[in-house]
Amino acid sequence: MYKVAYLGWHFHGSQLQPAHRTVEGELSRLLGKRARLMSRTDRGVSARGNVLVLDEKVPPLLREELAIWARAEVERVPRVKHRHYRYLFPGVPRSRLEWLRQFDGTHDFAAYTRARKGTVRTVRVRVGSGYVDFFSRGFLWNQVRRMVGRGATAPPEPLILMDIAFEQEPEWEVFGTLRSFEKRAAELMVRGRIMELIAAPPFQRGRRGTSSQ
DSSP states (O other): OEEEEEOGGGSSOSSOOTTSOOHHHHHHHHHTSOOOBSSOOOTTOEEEEEEEOOSSOOOOEEOSSEEEEEEOOOSSOOOEEEEEEEEEOTTOOGGGGGGGGGGOEEEEOGGGSSOOSSOEEEEEEEEETTEEEEEESOOOTTHHHHHHTTTSOOOSTTEEEEEEEESSOOOOEEOTHHHHHHHHHHHHHHHSTHHHHHHSOGGGSSOOOOOOO
16 A cells, blocks of 8 residues: 555546546556555545555655655555545634534534435544644545535635544555655645635635534
């Protein structure tokens, strides 16, 4: 297994689509073999710790928008403990993000997804200054973006898949590509349109929402 990071606004989502540039498609092209990621991310959503499952060894990879930064040898893929997403709110104090704690716990999230079945999920919420973290074994389609958007679908660019944790966490060999990629990603975010989208998303302006409880 390999840890993969990427800048989502460079890709038309993570899953392979022959007509579009996607993360799996680019990894498959660069590695010369079919690449499959454990978690799907939509167009515009970035990742620091998605997981690529491959039996063969591949070298570290560093591109401007994509990196393979760690490797773990396992006999079988372990059971997922949780997926960790972070939504960025640069400059927004913690006090203004506390309302998102209403989603902590086990709830029916039917109002925050297009899914019509299996909408009861357990989510853990951690609020920080300028960001909110969400943890769950499995999220529904657009669930985090709709929670953040108070029912509307919030922009994808501030959303990052930070990590996939396992019940039996393997021993990861970390490559030097991670630090280089994160430094480069930060520079691109400061210079690019991404910071405009993060700093003033329209869903924050004068809207009130209700809890799914």
